[in-house]
Amino acid sequence: MEYSGETCPVRKTLRLLGGKWTLLILYEIGENVLRYGEIKRKVVGISEKMLIQELNYLVEHNLVHKKAYPEIPPRVEYRLTDFGLKTLPIAQTLGEFGLENLYQ
Numbered sequence: 550m551e552y553s554g555e556t557c558p559v560r561k562t563l564r565l566l567g568g569k570w571t572l573l574i575l576y577e578i579g580e581n582v583l584r585y586g587e588i589k590r591k592v593v594g595i596s597e598k599m600l601i602q603e604l605n606y607l608v609e610h611n612l613v614h615k616k617a618y619p620e621i622p623p624r625v626e627y628r629l630t631d632f633g634l635k636t637l638p639i640a641q642t643l644g645e646f647g648l649e650n651l652y653q
Contacts, residue, residue: 565610566636570595570603575612575633576640582628612636 552558566572570592577583577591589600604627607613612633618624629637 565612566639568603568606570599571607572636572640572643574600574603574607575629575636576644578613578627578629578633579637580629580634582626585625585627588627607633 554560566575573592573595574588577588583591585600585604588604589595589597592600595603604613604615608615611630614628614630614633616626616628618626
């Protein structure tokens, strides 16, 4: 099978993970369970609106699991799904590349 155009695995991966904040959010959640405010503090520079949009996108694409507790005040926790955990080596590799090549 030839991989080109729309069937290219790199293209499909970039379509899923290529957003400005996507990998940063996934990396910051990592193997932890985090609340919204914790994610907001860790992802420096992201606006509230963009973080909400990105988290909704990640939940919709089965990368992040969102659990809302019926409490007052509301408590919402986020964790990576098994699919989302598969993205961590990608983020780590990008970080290693940056350290080795962009900070010389």
